[in-house]
Amino acid sequence: MTRGAKTLGVAFPVVWVIVTLLLPYALLLVQSFWRLKAGVITHEFTFDNYRRLFGTPVYPHTILYSAGVAARVTVASLLLAYPLAYLLAFKVGRHKQLMYMAVIIPLWVSYLVRAYGWKIILGTNGILNGLLMAVGLTHAPLGIFLYNRAAVVLALTHIYTPFALMPIYAVLESIPASLKEASQDLYGSRWRTFVHVTLPLSFPGVMAGCTFAFVLSMGDFIAPQLLGGSDSALMVSNLVWSLFGVAYNWPLGAAVSVVMLLLTLGLLWLASRLEARWNYTGARVGAPAATA
C-alpha cells in the first residue's frame, strides 16, 4: 500500500466520526446556550436554559424520578442476572454456550416486541387479570397493573436483564478454578468461598452490568410511553422528547440532554475507575453489547 492509501485509511474513519458524531454532540452543547425568542431559535449566547432547568423544581424532579426508576431497574436486573450468570458459569456443564446464547438472544430481538408483550400481560383484559379472575382472587378486572411506574420498571428490567448478565458472566467465567479450590482446601465452606472469593472477584462485572442497566433505562423513552401512562411524563427522556417535539423548545431540550449526557459520562467514568480498582482477574468487561 502506498503511503497515501494508508493515510486515507486512517483519515476516512476519523473524519467520518468527527462529521457524524463529534460535531452533532458539540452542536447540542452549543445549542443549549442559544436563546429561544418568540418561538424562533436565535444564535445569541445565554445561560437562561440552564437557569430555568435548575431553577424550576419540575426539571430536577424529572431527573431524580428517572434516576429512581433506573435504580429500581438496576437492582432488579442484578437480582435476576447474578444467580443466573453464576449458574451458567459454574453449574451448567455441556450446554453452557447454548444456554448463554438463549439468555442474550432476546437482546437482539425487537425491543418493541418485548415491551409490547407486557401490555398484553398487564392490561385490563390481559392475561394477569384473566388468571386472577379464574382462580377467584378478584371478580372484576383490575386496572392497576398497567400505566404506572411499576409497569415501566418491570418492562425495563425485562429488557435490560440480559444486558446486566453479560459482563457478570464474563467475569465469573474468568475466575480461575484454583482460587475456589484453594479456599475449599483451607476448609472454607461453599458459602464462605462465595462471599470471600467469588463475590469480590466478580465486582467488576457487577459494576459494568449495573452501569449499563442504569444508564440505558434512565434514557429510555419508549417503554415508559407505552406502559407508563401519565407517570411516563415524569421521565427525563420524555421531557427531552416533548421539548424537541410538541413543546418546541430545542435550546432547553438541548440543555436537558447535555445534563443527561454529563451524568451518563460521569457514571461511566466512575464505573471504569471502580472496575479498574477491583479487577483482579484481568478480564475485560467493558462495553458488553460489543462483546456479545
Added chain:
Amino acid sequence: MRWSTALWVWGALVFVFIYTPLAVVVLYSFHTGTIIAWPLELGTLKWYGVLAHDRGMIAAVWASLKLAILAVVIALLVGVPGAFVLDRAEFPGKAAFRQLVLLPLILPGIITGVALLSYFSFLHVSLSSGYPVIPGWPVVIGHGAALTSIVVTQVFARLQRVDRALEEASADLYANDWRTFWLVTLPTIRTAVLGAALLVFTLSLDEIAVTFFLIGRQNTLPLEIWGLLRRGITPEVNAVATLIFAVSLVIIVWWARLMRDPHST
C-alpha cells in the same frame, strides 16, 4: 444441596421471565378474537392476511429494509478501516477517537437522536431528502453513525487475536501490502466482518430512538408499529411482531453459529 436447588429454580424462573412476553406476543398473533383479551383463542391466520394487505405496513417494511442495507454498507465502509486504525495506527487523538466511536453504543439513543436532529436542521438538510429512493439521508447517516461502533468493536476484537507473523511471512515471500491484505488479513477477519454486518442489519431494523427524530415522510417498520400501538392494540401488531421476531431469530442464530465456528480465527 438446598442452595443449589434454589439456584436452579431461580435460574429457571428468570428464563420464564425473559421468554414469557415474547411467547405471549407470538401466541396472540393466532388469536381469533378482534381484541386482545383473555382467554386466548388460538386458531387463525387471518391477522397475517390483514398484514399482507396493509399498504402502510408494506411500505414501512421496504423502507426499513433499504435503511438497514444502507446502514450495513456505511457501517462496514467506516467500521472496518476504523478497527484497523484502532489496532495498528498511532496518531494524536487516538484515545478520543476510540471513545467517540463507542459513544452511541453507551449513550441513551435519544441523546444521539436529538443531537443529529439539531445538526441536520442547522445544516438545512431536509429529513425527507433522498425520498422516495431512500427513506431520507439524515436517517441513513444517523443509523450509519450509530451502528459503526458495532463493526469497529467486532472487527477490532478479531484483529487483536490475529497472528501478525502470518502477515510478516507473506511480506517475506515478496507479497506486496495489497496482496497480503487480500490473501492473508481479510480471510482471517471475514467471519467477524460478516457477523458484524448481520448485527448491524438486525439492530437497524429494530432501531427506534434515533430513527424517531430523523425520519421524514416515510415511517420505518418499528415506527409504523409504534404508531399502531399508540392508537390501541390489534392482533395485526402481534402478527407483524411475530414475523420480526422470527426474522431476527434466524439472523442471530446464523450470527451465533458464525461466531462459534471453530474454523474461523
